[in-house]
Amino acid sequence: MTKFLLAVHVLAAIVAIGPVTVAASMFPPAARRALQSPGEPGGAETVRLLLRICRVYAVVGVVVPVFGFATAQNMGVLGDAWLIVSIALTALAALVLIVFVLPRQTAIADGLPGEDGERPVSVSSRATARLAMVTGVFNLLWAAVTVLMIVRPGSTTGA
Template identity: 75%
Template structure:
């Protein structure tokens, strides 16, 4: 059973967390391109698509810690320091995604919609607020990705592991 749970946990991480980290990383440059060329509908659609990918895969990503807990319980490692650190970092990454990354992505995507609805098709000189939001988003996304990279390393190295890995 442990091998099955571990397999599902790893597959869920690859299938769910991978797309979120990639799409979230692609979002700030895509938003900057759309801000620079507001009449480029393809650039604006790219921003919307990346937001949708982040939202969907963030929801699917809930399976990763769920199967992680089940795997850890079966392996008898729930109290190990490396796992506790991984859980804390995963929780921090989730909070960062839900509280800071996704809302900023949504606000940026909505700003394009508001400009289009106003008949501008987009203002060539984007408001400073939107530019600032894009810079902040890039920073929060970088921290989010760094947290996931750290969790991945902890899962592989597992300090104190008896497997010899």
């Protein structure tokens, strides 16, 4: 059962968290291009698609910690320090995504010109730079969690 839970946990992380990190990283440069060239075909649509990917896969990503907890319980490692740190970093990454990344992406996407060419809200390139920074923090948190999951102190893998 542990192997099954671990397989689902890892697959869910790849399928759910991977797209969020990639789409979130692609969002700021795509938004800058759309803001600089408002008449360019597909610019605003690309930004809105990246936002939708981030939103959908953020919801799907809830599966990752659910199966992570089940796997940890089966392995008897729920009290291990590496896992507690990993859980805290995962919670922090989720918080950064929900509180900072997604709302800023939404604000920027709302400020892009619509089909009529008008911008409902003014968005600066500084907003995209701040979003890029916050997205970088989000991605670094996931990288740290990934390293902890692979190296995990006390592991029997010899790492």
